[in-house]
């Protein structure tokens with residue numbers, strides 16, 4: 001069966017996010033909290049940053065989807081991350097994992113692997129992170145990638161099959177896979193790599209899209225990456241550098257029009273990549 005991967009299908013799902021305003025519970029790093037919450041609001045979703053051990057799991061009941069990002073990890077947070085992921089699983093709610101800096105340190109990698117055991121719906125990382133999570137050779141430099149998405153695809157597919165989840169590898173071309181099918185997204189701008197936490201923010205956007213299409217996380221994730229990448233392209237036209245790109249990206253995500261999405265989304269199935 002062909003996947004629906006057009007600008008029109010991206011717009012349709014984006015409209016569902018705007019119409020239903022899904023509540024996305026985020027346990028995320030200090031660097032990304034602001035841009036992530038604002039990006040979710042600009043897209044029409046409703047963010048809630050809730051990470052205390054006391055309330056994290058209970059909060060899941062209210063949420064349509066959960067995001068867990070280990071960017072500024074410390075031992076006090078790992079318990080609430082695991083409790084929240086467990087609650088999401090038990091309640092049948094989608095949850096997505098952003099394995100920031102996987103492979104950089106033992107503590108980080110082991111925490112991430114323990115979260116992967118709790119079966120996320122989606123794992124979205126840069127190429128180095130996905131390779132490290134999959135058990136390949138780590139090429140991570142702090143939180144930035146030193147590899148391309150294509151280099152990580154084979155390990156990413158293995159990981160998706162093993163966990164039974166979707167894996168999204170970001171980069172110049174984003175690749176999204178369920179271990180069987182591969183979708184390529186070519187929207188974006190290299191200037192995104194000069195604004196911190198844009199990867200974190202797009203993972204949260206994917207959670208919002210998945211909340212509105214829980215039966216099809218592969219397509220929902222690809223659509224989220226495409227809409228985000230397109231908004232960044234529009235913002236880059238006016239940007240003078242990273243700071244104005246960051247501001248313009250929020251404005252573009254908020255105001256992007258149906259015709260722009262329908263005509264400029266660059267998604268295709270790329271199973272032979």
Ligand SMILES: Nc1ncnc2c1ncn2[C@@H]1O[C@H](COP(=O)(O)OP(=O)(O)OP(=O)(O)O)[C@@H](O)[C@H]1O
Pocket residue numbers: 100125126127143144145170171172173174187188189190191192193195196197198199200201202225228229
């Ligand atoms: N060279 C590039 N050209 C176009 N778009 C890019 C490029 N590199 C990354 N992107 C886009 O930038 C966004 C962030 O991806 P990236 O791989 O930089 O994530 P990340 O390393 O996890 O970021 P962060 O850790 O800062 O949140 C994605 O939407 C991706 O498509």
Ligand SMILES: Cc1ncsc1CCO
Pocket residue numbers: 029031032071072100143196197200
């Ligand atoms: C720079 C940085 N360090 C830890 S998390 C984070 C945000 C980008 O992943």
Ligand SMILES: [Mg+2]
Pocket residue numbers: 098100101125126143199200
């Ligand atoms: Mg990242």
